[in-house]
Amino acid sequence: MVRHIAILGSTGSIGRNALRVIDALGPQYQIVALSAHSNAELLAAQARRYKPEFVAVTNADYAEQLAELVSDLDVEILAGPDALIEIAQLQEVDIVLTAVVGAAGLPAVLAAARCGKQLAIANKEPFVIAGELLRKEAKENGGTILPVDSEHSAIFQAMQSGRREEVNKIILTASGGPFRRASAEDIRNVTLEQALSHPVWDMGPKITVDSATMMNKAFEIIEARWLFDMPVEKIQVLIHPESIVHSLVEFVDGSVIAQLGTPDMCLPIQYALTYPARVAGIAKHLRLEEIRKLTFERPDLETFRALSLGYEVARTGGTAAAVFNAANEAAVQEFLAGRIKFVNIVELVEHCLSKHDVKTNVSLEELLEADAWARREARAGVKCKVKNAKGNS
Ligand SMILES: NC(=O)c1ccc[n+]([C@@H]2O[C@H](COP(=O)([O-])OP(=O)(O)OC[C@H]3O[C@@H](n4cnc5c(N)ncnc54)[C@H](OP(=O)(O)O)[C@@H]3O)[C@@H](O)[C@H]2O)c1
Numbered sequence: 045m046v047r048h049i050a051i052l053g054s055t056g057s058i059g060r061n062a063l064r065v066i067d068a069l070g071p072q073y074q075i076v077a078l079s080a081h082s083n084a085e086l087l088a089a090q091a092r093r094y095k096p097e098f099v100a101v102t103n104a105d106y107a108e109q110l111a112e113l114v115s116d117l118d119v120e121i122l123a124g125p126d127a128l129i130e131i132a133q134l135q136e137v138d139i140v141l142t143a144v145v146g147a148a149g150l151p152a153v154l155a156a157a158r159c160g161k162q163l164a165i166a167n168k169e170p171f172v173i174a175g176e177l178l179r180k181e182a183k184e185n186g187g188t189i190l191p192v193d194s195e196h197s198a199i200f201q202a203m204q205s206g207r208r209e210e211v212n213k214i215i216l217t218a219s220g221g222p223f224r225r226a227s228a229e230d231i232r233n234v235t236l237e238q239a240l241s242h243p244v245w246d247m248g249p250k251i252t253v254d255s256a257t258m259m260n261k262a263f264e265i266i267e268a269r270w271l272f273d274m275p276v277e278k279i280q281v282l283i284h285p286e287s288i289v290h291s292l293v294e295f296v297d298g299s300v301i302a303q304l305g306t307p308d309m310c311l312p313i314q315y316a317l318t319y320p321a322r323v324a325g326i327a328k329h330l331r332l333e334e335i336r337k338l339t340f341e342r343p344d345l346e347t348f349r350a351l352s353l354g355y356e357v358a359r360t361g362g363t364a365a366a367v368f369n370a371a372n373e374a375a376v377q378e379f380l381a382g383r384i385k386f387v388n389i390v391e392l393v394e395h396c397l398s399k400h401d402v403k404t405n406v407s408l409e410e411l412l413e414a415d416a417w418a419r420r421e422a423r424a425g426v427k428c429k430v431k432n433a434k435g436n437s
Contacts, residue, residue, distance in 0.1 A: 054079060076098065081103050128144070128148075142156070145169075175267065193264065236386075245287070253389070306330050
């Protein structure tokens, strides 16, 4: 049976890997739609290669450039943020792979869930903000949610060894990022270049910074909480620098089931596309005799404050996670633009959380309001920090 796929964010790290996976899977996997935010050139090259029916640029300023670049192709061009919703709802699409970065993916993920699509979720931020709602919508509308994040894919696979009520706990592994051994003092002097050099994974800039602050792991706790309907107390994080054991599930009898593989996103991407089947693919096979040693340690919750905040937010629920995510997105943008220091990212997130009055049992509109409030609050905090830094120099 031919499977028709839309990739939201095909020009990013996950999107490009997904296209490599699909190349190897062969003609049963057909691309119907692709999207970029502003990289019209790469999107046009992908359109030429994969011949989708639709291409979208969410930053409408690039629509004209895209139209020129694909003028000789039989492809419909969509532009603006709502283009992703249109793509996610296309009747001819079976699988929506969400690989855009940040909360911007939320409306399209929700639309796909409401249409009962098979959702292959890499874009974790919508799940952090509105995981409960997304799970409910997918369930009510006959959709399937398959994780692409390597840790959640591992948990999903390990879960198949027992029944849901037999799970004792989930163990999320974390590489520890580039500053695993850093002291609080070292962290204060981290440069942009250091934060962007991840020791194991080659990823887009936002998630690379999130891995360095360990905010990414904090998001993954919340993502796991909703994806697997698991109380926060049953989610543990362990540092595993080799990134070979992608995560584990402990069952009530004491058995621990893990999924192992080379650190290569092609493996979880492929499984989310071919599930429940397993097929030969492009990911390099694991040679444990070459790895020889696998190590695990508890994370340092004081140096990596983001992790403690993640647990707190996961327990609080309601609008807290929307604020947590939005403040981080705004702060990471400012760090990538060179306006704040690395250490300011988590400080700003903590500041926004401390000023926010959490509401529970909220609608999507209230979550989006909290998101917008946190972005404003974080930017105001940035202005303060920049002013103070100038005053001190
Ligand atoms: N990379 C990994 O290995 C990895 C692993 C696990 C989970 N994830 C998650 O997967 C998602 C994508 O990560 P990535 O590393 O692939 O990111 P990335 O390389 O930065 O790619 C992001 C993609 O989203 C598009 N985009 C950027 N801003 C957008 C906006 N405002 N609206 C719509 N589209 C937008 C980009 O288009 P342009 O190219 O035109 O800018 C690009 O196609 C993130 O949520 C991340 O946390 C990534």
